[in-house]
Amino acid sequence: MSPTRAEDDVAAIAKRWKNKRGSLIMALHGLQDRYGYVPRDAAMSLGQEMDVPLARIYEVLTFYNYFRLEAPGKHVVSVCMGTACYLKGAPQLLDNASERLGIRPGETTPDGEYHLQVVRCVGCCGLAPVVTVNGKLLAKVTAETLEASMAPAGAPARASAPSRAGAPALAGASAPAGAAEGERA
Amino acid sequence: MARLTLAELQARIHAPSPAADMPRIKVGMSTCGLAAGADGVFDVLETEVKRRALNWRVSRTGCAGMCSMEPLVEVTLPGERAVMFGEVTPEFASQLVAACADGNALPADHRVPGIADLARVAGEPVATEGAPRQYRIVMRNCGVIDPEQIDEYLDRGGYQALAKALSSMSPEQVIEELKISGLRGRGGAGFPAWLKWRLTRESPGDEHLIVCNGDEGDPGAYMDRSVLEGDPHAVLEGMILGGYVIGAKQGFFYIRAEYPLAIQRIEKAIRQAKASGLLGANILGSDFSFNVEVRLGAGAFVCGEETALIASLEGRRGTPSPRPPYPSVKGLWNQPTMINNVESLANLSQIIARGGKWFSTIGLGKSTGTKVFAVTGKVKHAGLVEIPMGMTLRQVVEGICGGTSSGGPIKAVQTGGPSGGLIPGRELDTPITYEHLQRLGSYMGSGGMMVMDETDDLLELSRFYLGFCVDESCGKCAPCRIGGTQMLRLLDKIAAGKGREEDIATIRRLANAMQKASLCGLGQGAPSPVLSALRYFEPEFRGRLTMDRN
Numbered sequence: 001m002s003p004t005r006a007e008d009d010v011a012a013i014a015k016r017w018k019n020k021r022g023s024l025i026m027a028l029h030g031l032q033d034r035y036g037y038v039p040r041d042a043a044m045s046l047g048q049e050m051d052v053p054l055a056r057i058y059e060v061l062t063f064y065n066y067f068r069l070e071a072p073g074k075h076v077v078s079v080c081m082g083t084a085c086y087l088k089g090a091p092q093l094l095d096n097a098s099e100r101l102g103i104r105p106g107e108t109t110p111d112g113e114y115h116l117q118v119v120r121c122v123g124c125c126g127l128a129p130v131v132t133v134n135g136k137l138l139a140k141v142t143a144e145t146l147e148a149s150m151a152p153a154g155a156p157a158r159a160s161a162p163s164r165a166g167a168p169a170l171a172g173a174s175a176p177a178g179a180a181e182g183e184r185a
Numbered sequence: 186m187a188r189l190t191l192a193e194l195q196a197r198i199h200a201p202s203p204a205a206d207m208p209r210i211k212v213g214m215s216t217c218g219l220a221a222g223a224d225g226v227f228d229v230l231e232t233e234v235k236r237r238a239l240n241w242r243v244s245r246t247g248c249a250g251m252c253s254m255e256p257l258v259e260v261t262l263p264g265e266r267a268v269m270f271g272e273v274t275p276e277f278a279s280q281l282v283a284a285c286a287d288g289n290a291l292p293a294d295h296r297v298p299g300i301a302d303l304a305r306v307a308g309e310p311v312a313t314e315g316a317p318r319q320y321r322i323v324m325r326n327c328g329v330i331d332p333e334q335i336d337e338y339l340d341r342g343g344y345q346a347l348a349k350a351l352s353s354m355s356p357e358q359v360i361e362e363l364k365i366s367g368l369r370g371r372g373g374a375g376f377p378a379w380l381k382w383r384l385t386r387e388s389p390g391d392e393h394l395i396v397c398n399g400d401e402g403d404p405g406a407y408m409d410r411s412v413l414e415g416d417p418h419a420v421l422e423g424m425i426l427g428g429y430v431i432g433a434k435q436g437f438f439y440i441r442a443e444y445p446l447a448i449q450r451i452e453k454a455i456r457q458a459k460a461s462g463l464l465g466a467n468i469l470g471s472d473f474s475f476n477v478e479v480r481l482g483a484g485a486f487v488c489g490e491e492t493a494l495i496a497s498l499e500g501r502r503g504t505p506s507p508r509p510p511y512p513s514v515k516g517l518w519n520q521p522t523m524i525n526n527v528e529s530l531a532n533l534s535q536i537i538a539r540g541g542k543w544f545s546t547i548g549l550g551k552s553t554g555t556k557v558f559a560v561t562g563k564v565k566h567a568g569l570v571e572i573p574m575g576m577t578l579r580q581v582v583e584g585i586c587g588g589t590s591s592g593g594p595i596k597a598v599q600t601g602g603p604s605g606g607l608i609p610g611r612e613l614d615t616p617i618t619y620e621h622l623q624r625l626g627s628y629m630g631s632g633g634m635m636v637m638d639e640t641d642d643l644l645e646l647s648r649f650y651l652g653f654c655v656d657e658s659c660g661k662c663a664p665c666r667i668g669g670t671q672m673l674r675l676l677d678k679i680a681a682g683k684g685r686e687e688d689i690a691t692i693r694r695l696a697n698a699m700q701k702a703s704l705c706g707l708g709q710g711a712p713s714p715v716l717s718a719l720r721y722f723e724p725e726f727r728g729r730l731t732m733d734r735n
Contacts, residue, residue: 020478021500021518022480022498022499022517022518023480023500024500024501025481025483025500026480028483029442029481029483059501059502060500060501060502063485063502063503063659064482064483064485064503065483065484066442066443066482066483066484067483067484081404082404082405083561083562083599083602083633083635083649083650084405084561084562084567084635086649087562087563087641087646088562088563119443120402120404120443120484120486120653121403121404121406121443122216122443123216123407123410123441123443123444124216124217124252125252125405125407125559125561126217126252126253126407126559126561126567126569127217127220127221127252127253127255127567128561128562130220137216137219137220138220139217139220139221139255
């Protein structure tokens with residue numbers, strides 16, 4: 001996390017969006033980019049700064065799959081379940097990952113290392129099946145490459161990444177980085 | 186870059202394009218390319234060229250469409266035809282530079298057909314003998330220009346349509362041109378674009394607004410992502426033209442948060458256009474001022490529906506509202522709002538620059554122009570194709586994309602995603618038009634085309650699609666919320682081998698209710714995959730019913 005104080009960051013996000021109409025969702029994206037999820041405290045301060053009732057913030061947060069309400073694990077493994085990936089064996093990959101990590105989709109391992117989730121479609125259907133690990137896209141994934149990507153260090157072994165998504169998703173990455181693994185199961 | 190004047194911009198079209206006096210290497214660096222390792226390849230190419238002190242140009246480009254062969258590298262030597270290489274590894278990239286530098290012939294391996302072999306590109310002479318089967322209007326710059334350089338877009342005639350409209354066409358004349366072109370909405374439903382534009386223009390309001398719908402939610406479709414990543418200025422130019430026509434001062438791009446690179450590229454394009462005087466106050470010295478902002482979706486399929494999208498843009502839950510009033514009358518913040526899909530907007534500049542008549546000669550009947558499809562699933566060459574409307578499904582799936590990956594017969598093709606339908610192999614000679622696809626019980630959709638072979642279980646696929654819609658139902662109206670869940674339970678029951686004869690009739694009855702009574706397109710379209718599967722493959726469902734009468 002960056003050395004800035006959390007309250008200052010929330011205030012900055014609120015200030016950026018407060019006077020723009022209809023910008024609550026953008027401000028919430030700002031929070032999730034900063035923390036990796038939307039902490040309740042941050043949502044409360046945001047509401048105060050932006051003059052939005054907390055109930056309305058949660059009404060929005062709980063509607064959209066992209067927003068996380070709890071901190072995910074250190075490494076986020078997202079199995080794409082778009083139609084092309086589905087046809088090309090994504091359900092089997094999800095089972096493999098689930099078994100390997102001992103958790104179900106949407107859960108985090110007890111040691112907080114891994115978070116497993118399903119994404120709807122990352123729009124990379126020509127290279128199906130696709131998995132992202134910490135935002136890095138792995139193409140034409142097989143059981144073996146998935147296993148390698150979840151190697152002990154958690155770093156994708158043979159992956160190549162979109163240029164900006166190199167940092168772990170939790171490190172307060174800037175706007176779109178880490179976005180590809182945002183959806184919950 | 187300094188602000189352009191109208192005269193400077195218009196002079197560019199007469200300027201000869203810079204002669205290629207040095208070898209040029211382009212690397213496809215859209216999401217697909219990057220996933221396949223294009224950045225590693227790019228690094229090697231750049232390093233090698235630098236190390237050998239070669240006066241070559243290595244640049245990034247968007248998606249050329251052959252996604253399954255990424256990373257793609259195109260090499261153009263001065264005076265020669267471009268050569269495309271596929272599945273390029275860093276090692277091969279290094280060999281490639283070595284071969285060129287030593288004056289040897291380009292390697293013979295890794296070669297794949299280039300853009301000129303595959304497609305006719307709008308505004309360019311047909312280079313190859315024999316007719317390429319694709320026709321690129323929307324994708325004319327994808328895989329050709331560096332999407333992050335506005336100059337490359339300008340060199341390809343970019344913003345000439347805007348210059349033309351601002352200097353010599355009234356908004357009514359632009360609408361008339363659009364009417365002649367016959368362009369219909371590419372989001373799926375096919376509503377005439379000119380009519381939407383006119384209705385919005387004529388609706389009274391404090392302000393008029395324009396929205397680009399980039400919430401490409403169909404799992405299995407990614408045309409809009411590729412266009413936003415590969416040619417963001419084309420979409421932006423369409424947006425600015427739209428703003429001019431309806432009298433808007435403000436526009437919004439609504440893009441899925443799952444598309445970080447598309448967001449990044451469109452934001453960059455906006456900054457460049459502003460710096461060049463193509464966006465902002467007094468565009469190209471005219472009295473037309475227009476700004477755009479980017480807003481992100483947050484993972485809700487229903488937000489592709491226009492009234493739900495409006496709710497989301499207003500910062501609320503993405504629940505749809507009954508229409509009328511249509512957004513063209515009462516949309517964002519109750520103002521007249523024109524919502525266009527990415528692909529529709531990307532067509533605009535070409536229609537205005539080349540004329541509606543030119544556009545109307547491409548296509549078949551009332552389906553004019555081209556359509557981009559993401560052909561994926563069990564297909565040999567998965568990727569994006571842009572074809573003139575009226576081409577048959579077989580020509581696309583077998584002719585262009587090489588048939589199934591296994592070489593076996595095509596069992597079915599699915600268009601329209603979770604709101605579309607299955608088309609059985611025997612109907613593949615159907616031309617692709619809005620009307621023909623609807624007659625088969627499917628619809629055009631936004632451009633997903635999923636290919637299935639004999640091993641695919643269509644009952645499972647029906648459950649997959651319906652499960653998706655049940656998950657994504659916003660829950661506002663009962664037919665969608667309850668109907669979908671009940672129908673899914675019946676499909677689960679059949680899949681578990683416990684289904685009965687009457688369950689199939691119940692599914693059909695529920696489907697009918699959902700189609701007729703759901704509030705928005707999500708609920709109305711959700712039964713389509715199941716219904717079309719029953720229409721063409723009912724025996725597969727019946728074979729799973731139990732014979733046990735207790």
